[in-house]
Amino acid sequence: MASQGLEKEQSVQQLIAQSRNKKGKKIVEKLMPLILIITALISVLTTIGIVFTLIFETFEFFQRVSITDYLFGTEWLPFSGSEPLYGVLPLVLGTLKVSVIAACVAVPLGIAAAIYLSEYASDKTRRIVKPILEVLAGVPTIVYGFFALTFVTPLLQQLIPSLKIFNALSPGIVVGIMILPMIASLSEDAMSSVPNSIREGALALGATKLEVSLKVVLPAALSGIVSSVVLAVSRAIGETMIVSLAGGATPTFEFNVTGSIQTMTAYIVQVSSGDAGYGTTIYYSIYAVGFTLFIFTLLMNLLAQYISKRFREEY
């Protein structure tokens, strides 16, 4: 090719122009962006698919059950043959109980770990501990569920004799362990991105490391820390296997944490593992519950994004 071109005494520019005009290449250059844009649209289609699936099937559900009964009812008894009751509040309360317990475990521990890693630990310690935290985050939730059911619950039963086999406390604590690495890791990122000059300024004024951490670094990184907490709680709300295994299947509208509960996710699992025929009210109810769950997590995620954008301190 090149020697042919030289024989005809063509300049490099002409060669380039020639190769540009080749037909196949031109088509590829035009076609590829189109193919790529289609792949990019799949993610948008997924969202649309989720929203429409949930809305359509939930709409079908509300043809049979009134919205007010669903939103404000305090009894969830879909399997009672003659008069099933579909009040979602017990499921929501079950979910909130687990999430609040999880947050009580994970927020103090996670932020404390983040402060230690970012402000006190040596580089070497950090390089060892952070990957271990990532391992903790990568453990499948089914493993945590098994751990909650066979280890944490019996352990807690020795401390609290009235604790049932299925309860809110044990899965709550284990969900807390599950979301802990997320809070620790994201908060640590937020705190390490606070510039050193600010720390050194405070240290030079005679502040101790603790005072620097709590009064200088923590406020500066607050938006990142808060959004990591919100994201983690949203993860706890959507968590399924731990609560299905260790939480039980009794939706109750009570505030104690020692008895069996059912979360929104655990209900969906219960119906799916049984044989609820297609087209029954119970079948549609999992979409209504799924939609409720989706709204909860979506609001939390949007809140996290808003916090991290709106209150971010730029250096």
Add this chain to the structure above:
Amino acid sequence: MKYIDDTVVMKRMKSRLQINKFWKAIFFIATSLALFALVILLVRILSQGTGYLNWDFFSNFGSRFAEKAGIKAALIGSIYLMLVIAPVSMILGVGTAIYLEEYAKKNKFTDFIQMNISNLAGVPSIVFGLLGLTIFARMLFLGKSILAAGLTMSLLILPVIIVAAQEAIRAVPKEQREASYGMGATKWQTITRVVLPAAIPGILTGSILALSRAVGETAPLVVLGIPVILQFLPDSLLSEFTTLPLQIYDWAKRPQEEFQYVAAAGIIVLMALLVIMNSIAIFIRNKFQKRY
């Protein structure tokens, strides 16, 4: 005239330093607790499960009797599932990342796609199960097949792969692209011959990590109604199958105590699979990733 009384400062300094030490210890304990939880979890599962790990466990199908229960169908099923998820999610994920990083203009539409991806990452996995149940299992008549589960899982990990691939592509310096254009290469040539080869280690690392998340995922498969005890191996993409986490879930739910040990043995196999995948990812990252 002296404004600061040295003795008072010295006195207070001592207690302030002590408070600092005290809290340092608290922060250290909190960090150790997290690590301690991991150690307990691993020790507990290893001590429960190793007794059941033998050749029969790998060569038997599921069973109602604990001593005869095996993991063959679940292990093969999980591997089949990966074979569907890996190509589908990587083609879609890398394609989207290339579009967003190389072609997309900075406008509202691009921002919308980007925001959509980050929101999709926060959707609970069980909701993806509902999507899969409606679209793949019912509307496309794929039922409880490997294909239906694989497509559902691909969509689940898609946002993770997109973000990882975007970061890898963004890390390729602009100069390399400009050098390629300067040599007369077209945009697509630059992408396939300059950008992608440089970005592939990062893309692979992120994809393998995302894939390992899909392998450990249970909830969407439960919603799809994937069966648990199977006495046969899948023979095509459309046949029924089961996976490791589902099998473990079924064993863990059983009231008989022996099944707890079987479940622990299953967890060891699952964790071993994940450790292998993660090691490959870390190996690729350390061996091939270039820093510019």
